[in-house]
Amino acid sequence: MVCSMASKVRLFVDHPLGQGQTVPLSQGQGHYLFNVMRLPVGAVVSLFNGRDGEWDGVVAQAGKRGALVCEGQTRPLVPPPDLWLMFAPVKKARTDFIVEKAVEMGAARIMPVLTDFTNAERVRGDKMLAHVIEAAEQCGATALPVVDEPVKLGRVLDGWDPTRRLMFCDEAMIGQASALSGDRGPWAILIGPEGGFSDGERDRLRGLPFAHPVSLGPRILRAETAAVAAMTLWQNAFGDWR
Numbered sequence: 001m002v003c004s005m006a007s008k009v010r011l012f013v014d015h016p017l018g019q020g021q022t023v024p025l026s027q028g029q030g031h032y033l034f035n036v037m038r039l040p041v042g043a044v045v046s047l048f049n050g051r052d053g054e055w056d057g058v059v060a061q062a063g064k065r066g067a068l069v070c071e072g073q074t075r076p077l078v079p080p081p082d083l084w085l086m087f088a089p090v091k092k093a094r095t096d097f098i099v100e101k102a103v104e105m106g107a108a109r110i111m112p113v114l115t116d117f118t119n120a121e122r123v124r125g126d127k128m129l130a131h132v133i134e135a136a137e138q139c140g141a142t143a144l145p146v147v148d149e150p151v152k153l154g155r156v157l158d159g160w161d162p163t164r165r166l167m168f169c170d171e172a173m174i175g176q177a178s179a180l181s182g183d184r185g186p187w188a189i190l191i192g193p194e195g196g197f198s199d200g201e202r203d204r205l206r207g208l209p210f211a212h213p214v215s216l217g218p219r220i221l222r223a224e225t226a227a228v229a230a231m232t233l234w235q236n237a238f239g240d241w242r
Contacts, residue, residue, distance in 0.1 A: 007035055010046040012133045017052040021070040023062070026098040029176070030066040033059070039154065048072065050137075050144040053077045065184060079143045081239050082186040084109040084164075087227055088193035089120040094224045098191075099128050101134035101224075103145060103230040106240060111188075117195035125149045153190075157208070163186055166211045169230050171196050173215035180212060184238040189230045191223055 015023050025033065033039045039059055045059040054075040057068035059153070073129055085107040089095050095112075100108050110132070112123050129147045136144055160166070164186040172191065190205070197205070205211050216229045237242045 010137045011101055012137055013047050013049050015053045017047055017049055017055045017071060021055055023068045025066040030064055034062045034066060035077050054142050075142055077142050078107045080106040080213050083107055084188035086109055086111040086113050086188055087191040088113060088115045088118045089123045090194055090223045096131050098227045099131045099225045100135040101131050104139045107145045109146040113153040113156055114150055115153050115193050117149045117202055118193045120230035120234045123150050166190060168211045168213045169214040169216055169226055171220060173213060175218045176215045178214040180237045189234060191227050194223055
């Protein structure tokens with residue numbers, strides 16, 4: 001049964017959700033709900049865990065040991081399309097932006113890759129996951145993308161499943177007409193670093209039968225802009241926007 005009660009707060013919880021299920025809160029979640037949002041006992045919070053859809057949770061106990069009780073499912077689990085976003089990490093704020101927009105735009109997996117010209121601060125998977133959760137809470141997602149630790153691009157390509165197409169955003173094609181071909185998936189998008197891909201990386205990518213080089217228009221885009229533009233292009237062609 002799918003129902004809906006008035007709720008203005010959405011919260012990710014790492015706990016099973018189901019009718020009558022009691023959901024304990026972490027200290028941070030309790031602080032947010034009861035000290036920041038000042039929710040009383042009986043208030044309704046939208047809960048999701050990335051597995052069981054979205055549920056109305058009623059505040060049964062406030063304070064440091066706060067708890068909610070599931071009162072009904074509001075939406076089933078809606079997984080994103082089978083799309084991976086691979087990007088070379090950039091400066092922290094810009095990487096955070098890429099991760100946030102990847103969630104909003106429907107990536108199923110977020111993969112930072114280290115290229116020849118990657119020049120950025122260390123990227124931590126736990127920090128990215130925190131941004132993923134925050135973005136999912138805000139955008140209404142019921143599923144969370146997988147978040148990988150950074151890995152070298154060459155190593156990723158060595159173990160690639162050739163049934164997954166790779167949309168390779170090639171800045172060397174600036175101004176050239178390009179279009180995606182194929183079907184809905186599975187797919188991956190690859191965004192390069194601020195310095196672009198090296199000649200060796202570009203030659204290897206262009207030699208892969210599953211890689212589709214594309215241009216993102218007549219102007220050079222910053223990495224975070226390119227990620228949004230590429231996901232928009234893919235969504236328009238194959239994604240769940242259609």
